[in-house]
Amino acid sequence: MKKRTIATLLALPLAISTAYAQDGAGFPSVKISGFGTGALTYADTDKAEFARPNQASGSSKDFRTGIDSNLGLQADLPVNSWLSFTAQGLVRRDAEEGYGAELSxxxxxxxxSDNLSVRVGxxxxxxxxISDYRNVGYANNMLRPPAEVYSQVPFNSVDGADITWQHGFGDTTVTSQLAYGSVKAPLPGNIHARGKKLAALNISAEHGPFTVRAGHATGEITISDSTSLNTLVGGLRATGAGYKFPQLVTLANEIEPKEKRATFSSLGLSMDWNNVVVQTEFAKRKTKAYINDTSAWYVMGGYRIGKFLPYVSHANLKIDGAIVNTVPAACPAGYxxxxxxxxxxLRAGVSRLPNSGVGQGEQSTNTIGVRWDFASSVALKAQIDRVKPKNGTGLFLAAQPGFRDTVTVGAVALDFVF
Known part of the structure; x- marks a missing residue:
C-alpha cells in the first residue's frame, strides 16, 4: 500500500476529532503513538543471504540497515466509553527490495461489557x-523473533472480525480470542498468498510472572501470480496426459496451491520472575499443497542485571513432510x-519446490545477545546468531549450489517507542 494512502488513513481519526471539536461536541482527541527500530545487520558469508522471513534480499558479507529496521505509527480515537477506532501503519522491507508501507x-x-469486546476491520x-507486537522491537527482549518459528505463517493480519473475552479467576486472568476473515499478502518474486475462511483461536492465562498460551488457526491458502509455479503445474498435467503418466496429473493437483487447507497450531510459555526471563514456543504447520509440513520451536533465557538483560536462545525448524517427487528420471524405451x-x-522443478516460495528448509540457530535499557522508552540491543542449515539451504536466500555453511550473523539495534 502506498505511503500516501496510509498517511490518509492514519490522519482520518484526527480529522474526525477536529471536526467534532469545531462543532463543540466535546469529542475526545486522537492519540498518536509509534515505535521503531534502527538496526545494522551483517552476515559472514558471500554464498547466501541472511534475511528476515518474507524479505526479498538480505546481507551477504555486507552491512544492511533494512533487515531489522522499521517504523510504525498508530492513531487511536476513543469515541465514547464503549467505541473506539484504531489505525496503524508500518514502514519496513517486506517482500520487495526497498522499503514499503503497509496498513497493518x-x-x-x-x-x-467489562469482559467482552469485538473488533471489526x-x-x-x-x-x-507475540502476534500483536512482533514488529515492535522495544516490546521484545530479543533483537528479532526466531525465524524458525515466525517464518511458518506469511500472514500478519486478517480482514474480518474478532471477539475477545477476558475474565479473572482469583489471581489468574484468562483471555480467549476468536478471529475470522480473509487476507492477501505479498511474497518475494511479485507473487501473493491469499487466505480465505481463516479462523484463529487464541487462549492465554496469566498468573503473576507466568503466561501460558495456546493457539490454532485454519484456512484455505492460495499462492497466485507465480509464473514458474503455474508453468510447472501446467507442464506436469500436459506431460502426464500426453505421455500417459497419470501420476504426474495427480502430482500437479497436489502441488497446485489453490484453496488448499492449511492448519497451524502453537503453544507458548513465558516467565519474568526475580530477574529471570524465560520464553518458549512450539509450533506445527500442516498444508495440503506443496508447502512443507513443519515443526519448529525455540527457547530463550535471560537474567536482568540492573538495566542490562543478557540472554541466550536456541531455535530449530524441522520438515515433517513434503511433496513426493513421482516424476520418473527417464522415459521407458520406445517413448x-x-x-x-x-x-x-519437470523432476528438477519439483525437487526445487521445498526451498522456494514460501517453502522452507530445515535449520537451527544458537543466539547470544544483550539488551540495555539506557533511557526511558529506548533500548539498545546487540545480538550474534550462529545459523546452521540442515538438509538444504535453510531459510537463506540466493544460496549458491552446494551451500551448507554455518553462518554467523551480527546485529545492533536501537529500539524506541513514543
Missing part, C-alpha cells in the same frame, strides 16, 4: 505468542526422444 491495523472496537492474526528431457526438467 485498521479497526473499530466495541466494548460490549483489519486486525492482527493471533497465531503467535519419443523428447520425453526424457521433458520429464527431467
Amino acid at each position: 491495523w485498521a479497526f473499530a472496537k466495541a466494548k460490549l 483489519r486486525i492482527g492474526l493471533p497465531v503467535f505468542m 519419443p526422444a523428447a520425453c526424457t528431457p521433458t520429464v527431467q526438467t
